[in-house]
Amino acid sequence: MPSLIQPREDTGLAARLARSAAATEGAGPATADFASWLAGRGRASTFRVDRIPFAELDGWSFEEPTGNLVHRSGRFFTVEGLRVTEEEGPYGDGPYADWHQPIIKQPEVGILGILAKEFDGVLHFLMQAKMEPGNRPQVLGSARTGGTPTLLQLSPTVQATRSNYTKAHQGADVKYIEYFIEPGRGRVITDALQSEHGSWFFRKSNRNMVVEALEEVPLLDDFCWLTLGQIAQLLHRDNVVNMDSRTVLSTLPHADPTAGALLPDTRLLSWITGERSRHDVRAERVPLAGLPGWKRGEDTIEHQDGRYFKVVAVRVQAGNREVTGWTQPLFEPVGQGVTAFLTREFDGVRHVLVHARVEGGFLDTVELGPTVQYTPGNYAHLPAAQRPLFLDAVLAATPLYEAVHSEEGGRFLNAESRYLLVEADERLAPLDPPPGYAWVTPAQLSSLVRHGHYLNVQGRTLLACLNAWTVSGR
């Protein structure tokens, strides 16, 4: 009789993932043909997105007396006000210790799931060509694509809200959802609740899952199987791999052959605990109406100085599908962000410099983020002494890795950041970093993202980019 007891860790998994990362071609589309595959999917389903005044939103209205922007069904999400106060601050994305802002409240936990399967002994991942209304239209590179702009990017197999997958009458709409909600349909590789943008969402988290199928999986339209090596190459292109894919990919475990670091794990965890204890942040939901510093017009809610982001509304129309279209609010940042890890090797072991960040919408005060995560325009008016640490150095550097990626296109309009890896030295980023910063290895970050609420969504994107760069970039 086989033992009931299993090893606590799957020691073969990291090697299987490394084999997939080394595979630059796989059972699906060839990497060179990928742009035309995606463009083809785009031609098969065209979409048009137009800005509209709030008054033309269908089913959405500013509820009295709070002025919160809500849907009449009570579903989807609401836009409300938030007041954030930090004792002895500031540490947030702004030079202030007390601020007001609009925020998206969407308490449902969704599933972001990637299905994996071995073909010829190599793990492949089932990715989906998916339209999101907030994506900036991309003209794909190759001549064969005909230059049609597309809103498609590569999403996880499943990107579903709880309402999507628990309502029986709609369950059939979410392809492949059964692998993520029916126990025993596959072997779980990773599964944790991870935060989304703490500056734009109030305590939102999604379930990030990778599940390996052990049986035949039908291949549906708009889906393709890719190896990790292929995805790594696509992560070097602008706006191809969407945010939801990047966060799920970041949770895949990696081998740590040296098992060494500047800070042993216990000291790293202690530093994080100290940062969480040190920041005394209160985030309080307040009415959107009359939010100090913000003004509501016909088309936008915006900051009085034009900084940060705007709340806007769009109409989405599908060219050739049964769905005739919908309207919805989106958050539109006022400029492109810059998101970077400074990186150094110490005694041959690569480290990145993480920043313990306060964002008003975090569940637990502080998460680790990139060294630099700012929209430079928001700081242009400040004297040099108040400009964020490391920002100017990153803007001046020649990066090891660079790509523009977009944030969640279902909630954010034209929200893009340049994601960078920048080699540093002792002068730029010392061994003993300033308070609020710590050097950690990519393997330590991998250990942390087995659990939720340690690494923010921008940090997870950069971890996915770093892994891609390690595989195929240098």
Next chain:
Amino acid sequence: MPSLIQPREDTGLAARLARSAAATEGAGPATADFASWLAGRGRASTFRVDRIPFAELDGWSFEEPTGNLVHRSGRFFTVEGLRVTEEEGPYGDGPYADWHQPIIKQPEVGILGILAKEFDGVLHFLMQAKMEPGNRPQVLGSARTGGTPTLLQLSPTVQATRSNYTKAHQGADVKYIEYFIEPGRGRVITDALQSEHGSWFFRKSNRNMVVEALEEVPLLDDFCWLTLGQIAQLLHRDNVVNMDSRTVLSTLPHADPTAGALLPDTRLLSWITGERSRHDVRAERVPLAGLPGWKRGEDTIEHQDGRYFKVVAVRVQAGNREVTGWTQPLFEPVGQGVTAFLTREFDGVRHVLVHARVEGGFLDTVELGPTVQYTPGNYAHLPAAQRPLFLDAVLAATPLYEAVHSEEGGRFLNAESRYLLVEADERLAPLDPPPGYAWVTPAQLSSLVRHGHYLNVQGRTLLACLNAWTVSGR
């Protein structure tokens, strides 16, 4: 030049802790003399605690119009109302899916810290004899103590709120605090934010730390050095080791020689993530005034059916100290709790049955708790089908381990539970447990409590008791 890179894990620590656990005597008081040592500390500082009407509280009042119970300084804590709603519930400590209750709001993160130090190669832990007003007076066992009832229990070296240790003029009051707030004063052994009672506190967590001193440490009055083996023996006695000590002790790492379990770690984490996603709980702070189902009198706020707990007020008077006394509110449960792990060995590997519990005050919906965690009186009125799973079986069992321990005596009055380990079999608790329950090894629980918000405070007490029973009980 020594390498900058250190091993991520301190592989020698578990063996050093095991050596301390094996030491039944140490450099401090002999275990047999411990009761007289504690009684002696009790005679050196006598206290008297009396119930008073709310009107006699000094500085505390029911604020208008909320009716919340607050201190005029804005410090300490407040008693407010909470409404908890669970979609598709109920799963909480009550057979209801929607309820109101008073709750303590105390947003500060405190430090619970135990200082460790080697004497003759054996780790000792610096424990403090500490009075808390909510403790039930204990008549200590030995004839030499003279039978004086004492409110003293054994607390961590440091038990301090943030106000205690950040205000410069009061910092001197917290003995040994420097080891826990000055980097480099010692070597961190564990450090994580852990939740407190989610049924009584709104999102309260404390920093649980163990720090090893590498230099001489002065021994002050009311403190003593004990080995883990000695503490394990004291954990078999009623009401000696206080809650704050138990939760800190539970975070000490343990070796896992088999490194095997029924559920590999990834599946365990996935199960926890699934439980967190499955429960759709909304906890909303509401005014204490007019809280449905609760009535406020001169002396108590209590539930209309006499269940759950009461809010009361006490006056504390010190016999022989400069502090002349104070008044404060406390929560008083209406009956003794029963808190138990069912335990089984599978193929020689011990497991306990954890329960994914919803408590209204948890930060993140669900934490793992004991198999059974109930106040039986609250369920006595219910038909058998609605009585909590496993409760009757635990009440009928002969336990492997049993002791009465009290909850935090600074906030709770006479709040005691019988903590039990009960051996189970396939009939009582099957290999494939009901939804919401899972079999895990003590080593897996140890791995989880390196991180916050996985194991609730009652679960952490039972983990400390289980470790004590493993060492010295059987």
